Amino acid sequence: MIAIIDYNAGNLTSVKRALDFLGQKSVITSDFSTVVNAERIIFPGVGAAGRAISDLRQRKLDRAILEVFNCGKPILGICLGTQIIMQRSQENNTVCLGLIKGDVKLFSENLSDGQCGRLKVPHMGWNSIRLNKAHPLFDGVDPSSEFYFVHSYYPVPDEQDKILGETSYGIQFASVLISKNLIAMQFHPEKSGRPGLRILDNFCRWNGKGYAE
Numbered sequence: 001m002i003a004i005i006d007y008n009a010g011n012l013t014s015v016k017r018a019l020d021f022l023g024q025k026s027v028i029t030s031d032f033s034t035v036v037n038a039e040r041i042i043f044p045g046v047g048a049a050g051r052a053i054s055d056l057r058q059r060k061l062d063r064a065i066l067e068v069f070n071c072g073k074p075i076l077g078i079c080l081g082t083q084i085i086m087q088r089s090q091e092n093n094t095v096c097l098g099l100i101k102g103d104v105k106l107f108s109e110n111l112s113d114g115q116c117g118r119l120k121v122p123h124m125g126w127n128s129i130r131l132n133k134a135h136p137l138f139d140g141v142d143p144s145s146e147f148y149f150v151h152s153y154y155p156v157p158d159e160q161d162k163i164l165g166e167t168s169y170g171i172q173f174a175s176v177l178i179s180k181n182l183i184a185m186q187f188h189p190e191k192s193g194r195p196g197l198r199i200l201d202n203f204c205r206w207n208g209k210g211y212a213e
Helices: 012-021 032-037 049-058 061-071 193-205
Strands: 002-005 026-029 040-043 075-078 102-106 123-128 146-151 153-157 163-169 171-179 182-185
Touching: 002 012, 002 032, 002 061, 012 026, 012 193, 026 032, 032 061, 040 061, 040 193, 049 061, 061 075, 123 163, 146 193, 153 171
Parallel strands: 002 026, 002 040, 040 075, 075 182
Antiparallel strands: 102 153, 123 146, 163 171, 171 182
């Protein structure tokens, strides 16, 4: 069973619908025991970091995520779930979960497309990623595939080896992070068509290993 963590951060039903389409059993839950006893967890979300962390701690789900991480079970973070695994976020000046060292920063208002044009914030729409190394979740995914993004903040890990993939939007930013049994992506695989479904399907089969840190 896959536990989709419910912490009032939205975007949960679209993840479950994608898993249902793939024939994978999942449950949307805020129950501590259900999360820690799941085979794997998905940590999605949209919204503000400060409110998200507050809700997680109120429900003791921050402890549940840490326990699952330390047990070596596969964890997938999506969008806001990617940002609040970091140590700190500029959004609401928030202390986050700290599973990966580093900060979450706001895109500059002066982002340029390189041709004297300004890029809008939030970064919204389809964009590609460049993988720095292979990972089982991207098996069978065409390198030219594009994925759906919608975010104003982006993660900045302290350690380069935690960056699996990068995306260009005025700057190069980390769009896929890894740490042991954890993989987190700034884009929404559940909204990214066939490539996104392939990533979710690969996650459902991943044992939490398969790459060198």
